[in-house]
Amino acid sequence: MTTASHPSPRPRPRGKQKAASGAPARATRGRFHAFDPALLAFLGELEENNDREWFNANKHRYETAVLQPALAFIEAMAPRIDAISSHFLALAQRTGGSLMRIHRDVRFSHDKRPYKTNVGIQFRHTFGKDVHAPGFYVHLEPGVVFVGAGMWRPDPEPLAQIRDAIVAQPERWAEVCSDRAF
Numbered sequence: 001m002t003t004a005s006h007p008s009p010r011p012r013p014r015g016k017q018k019a020a021s022g023a024p025a026r027a028t029r030g031r032f033h034a035f036d037p038a039l040l041a042f043l044g045e046l047e048e049n050n051d052r053e054w055f056n057a058n059k060h061r062y063e064t065a066v067l068q069p070a071l072a073f074i075e076a077m078a079p080r081i082d083a084i085s086s087h088f089l090a091l092a093q094r095t096g097g098s099l100m101r102i103h104r105d106v107r108f109s110h111d112k113r114p115y116k117t118n119v120g121i122q123f124r125h126t127f128g129k130d131v132h133a134p135g136f137y138v139h140l141e142p143g144v145v146f147v148g149a150g151m152w153r154p155d156p157e158p159l160a161q162i163r164d165a166i167v168a169q170p171e172r173w174a175e176v177c178s179d180r181a182f
Helices: 037-048 052-057 059-084 157-168 170-178
Strands: 120-125 135-141 146-151
Touching: 037 135, 037 170, 052 059, 052 157, 059 120, 157 170
Parallel strands: none
Antiparallel strands: 120 135, 135 146
16 A cells, blocks of 8 residues: 555654643653552452542542553553554543543443543554544453554444455465564
8 A cells, every 4th residue: 555645644742742630741650660560469359349439439449550550551552653654643641642541432322331441542543533443452351462563443434444455465465464573
């Protein structure tokens, strides 16, 4: 796929990102070393107590065990993502960045639990507006940790383009998939 037919990517945010409080994001988090087991412990307890009362009583734990480490991870990944491609974003922001929100959209769901019991982080393409954009994804929850790449539930037109590209060059697709580096 060539980029000549696409408009210029959105400008990449540079410098320190602002946290929701208005303070520089770096000031609210330390350097990332590893996720602490407290993150998975909190998510496991949230699974058992998925209601607003429990969450509000434990919000400080969410902030220190989940939110701050996840934002520090995103910040630490920014130069690594940029090294892969300057067209992917690592935005360490409480809202509107790479970290997916903890609140579930329960409007049309039979499951009315208000909180997600996982951490989802997406480093999406600069053209992307939502989780359906091409990107890299990190998923953390008790018993399930994985990294993914690609598109999640793409719209029909991009899905058809992907399938057409594979059908047009099946040898290339097989080569890429069997490449040891992949």
